[in-house]
Amino acid sequence: MGGGTTRTPRRRPLTRARVLRAAAEVADRSGLAGVTMRSVADVLGVEAMALYRHVSGKNDLLDALVEAVVEEINEACAADDTPADPDDWRPALRRRILTARAVLQGHPWAPALLGSHGTMSPALLRYFDRFGSILRRAGFSMDTAHHALHAFGTRALGFSSELFQPGSPAIEETEADPEAALADLAALSAELPFIAAMVGHLSHEAASTIGWCDDQAEFEFGLDLLLDGLELRRSR
Amino acid sequence: MGGGTTRTPRRRPLTRARVLRAAAEVADRSGLAGVTMRSVADVLGVEAMALYRHVSGKNDLLDALVEAVVEEINEACAADDTPADPDDWRPALRRRILTARAVLQGHPWAPALLGSHGTMSPALLRYFDRFGSILRRAGFSMDTAHHALHAFGTRALGFSSELFQPGSPAIEETEADPEAALADLAALSAELPFIAAMVGHLSHEAASTIGWCDDQAEFEFGLDLLLDGLELRRSR
DNA sequence: ACCTGAACACCGTTCAAGT
DNA sequence: ACCTGAACACCGTTCAAGT
Secondary structure (H helix, E strand, C coil), X not given: CCCCCCCCCCCCCCCHHHHHHHHHHHHHHHCHHHCCHHHHXXXXXXXXXXXXXXXXXXXXXXXXXXHXXXXXXXXXXXCCCCCCCHHXXXXXXXXXXXXXXXXXXXXXXXXXXXXXXXXXCHHHHHHHHHHHHHHHHCXXXXXXXXXXXXXXXXXXXXXXXXXXXXXXXXXXXXXXXXHHHHHHHHHHHHHCHHHHXXXXXXXXXXXXCCCCCCHHHHHHHHHHHHHHHHHHCCCC | CCCCCCCCCCCCCCCHHHHHHHHHHHHHHHCHHHCCXXXXXXXXXXXXXXHHHCCCCHHHHHHHHHHHHHHHHHHHHHCCCCCCCHHXXXXXXXXXXXXXXXXXXXXCCHHHHHHHHCCXXXXXXXXXXXXXXXXXXXXXXXXXXXXXXXXXXXXXXXCCCCCCCCCCHHHHCCCCCHHHHHHXXXXXXXXXXXXXXXXXXXXXXXXXXXXXXCHHHHHHHHHHHHHHHHHHCCCC
16 A cells, blocks of 8 residues: 555646647536636646646637647548549538538537637648638639638538527427417517518427427538539639 | 716716616727626726626626617618518618628627627517518528528628638738748648638739728628529529 | 625636745 | 746625615
C-alpha cells in the first residue's frame, strides 16, 4: 500500500490537446453555457489558472474548439472528395454537405459556436477551397462559384439557422385540453390563417412522424432548392 | 432656486417600454455583450434590481428585445403586403425580405439575438403567416409552402449567417508587405488552389468596390437562387 | 407601491507565491 | 517549469430593508 497513483489522474502532463478534449467533453455534457474555465479545469483535476499556460484565454479555447470540429469535417470529407466526372458536381457537393451535417450532429453545440467564433480559420479555408474547386471543375465561372459560397452560407457546412418551428409552445401548450386547443386554433385562423391551416394539415399526417417536421428532410429540401438555382446559372 | 427637478430624470415612472428602449440603446452603443442588467439600469438612473419589477430576468428582457425588432419588421412590411396579382408572389416575397433586411440593418445586434432568442413568438408567427400566405395564394401546395419556410430559414427575415469571408485576416494580414503577400499567395495556391485563384480574381476588380464582397449583392444572389428553385416546384 | 443595499454564487483574468 | 491561492472587477439574482 505504498504511494500508488492517487484517484485523481494528475500525473499526465497538461497539454493543449487535453484541454481541448476536456472542453469538448464539458460541452457535450452541459452545453456551451456550461463551458467555463473552472469547469474545464475541474475535468482535468486542475485549477482554472493552469489552463492559461496552454490557451491564451477563453476566446482562444473556443476558437480552437470550432477549429477542431471543422478539422473533423475535413477528414470525414477527404475520402470521396473529387468526383470522377466533373459533371457530377451536384452529387459531390450534396454528399460533402450531408457528410458535414452528420459530423455536426455529433456535436450539438458546434453550430452555435461556428456562428459566434466562425472567423475564417485555416480549416475553414480548406473546406471552402475544396467546395469551390468542385464548382470550378464543373465549369462554373469564378464569379458564380464565389457567389455560390456566399449563397450557401452555413448550409455549406451542413446546418441552417432556422427560426421557424411550427411545433412551438405557442401552438402546443394547450395540447392537454383538446377543447381549448380547438378554441385556440379558431382564434388562430382569424389572425393567422396560413399557420392555422398548416397546423391543421400537419396534424393529419404527423401521426407517422415523430415530431412536426423532419429536420433532415427540410434541410435537404432547402439544399436542393439552392442546387437547382445553381444549375440554372451554370452556363451563364 | 427652490427644489427644482434634479439633473437625473428619475421622476418619470419606470415602465417595461422604457426598460426595453434603454436596453436597445445600450445594444446600439455597446453591442450585445454590453447589455447588462446594471448597464441598462444606469441609463435609466436606477439600480439594477429595479428592473426586475418590469422584466422577469435578463432572458425575458432579451426575448422582449427581439420581439420588438420583429414587430418593427412587421410594421415595415404591412404597407405593401398582398400583391394585386397572386402570380406576383416572387417580387412580393423578394420585397418583403429586403424590407426586413433594411430594418435589421438599423439594429446590428438583432441577428445574433434572433439566433439565440428566436423562439416562435407572436410577432414571428405573424411574419411567417404573411410569408406563407403569399405562397399559398400563388398556388403553391401546403407542403411546398411549408418546406419553403424552412428552406429560407433566417433568410426569410433578411439575414444570412455566413462564415465565408474572403477578406479575412489570414489572407489580408500581410497586405503592408507586398512581397510577403505574394509569397503567401504562392504558398496558398499550392494548398488552396481555388481560394488563391479567387483572391487573385477579386483583387483585379475590387478596386471599384469598397471591400472584397458586396454583402447586399451576395444576399440577393442567394435569395434569387432559392426563388428560382421554388419556381421550379410551383406546379409539382 | 416602488426602489435600494447588502449579499450570494458565480464569471474571466491578473499576479505574486509556492514547489 | 509548472501549478496554485488569493484577489480583482465583473456578472445575474435573492431578499430583507428602506421610503
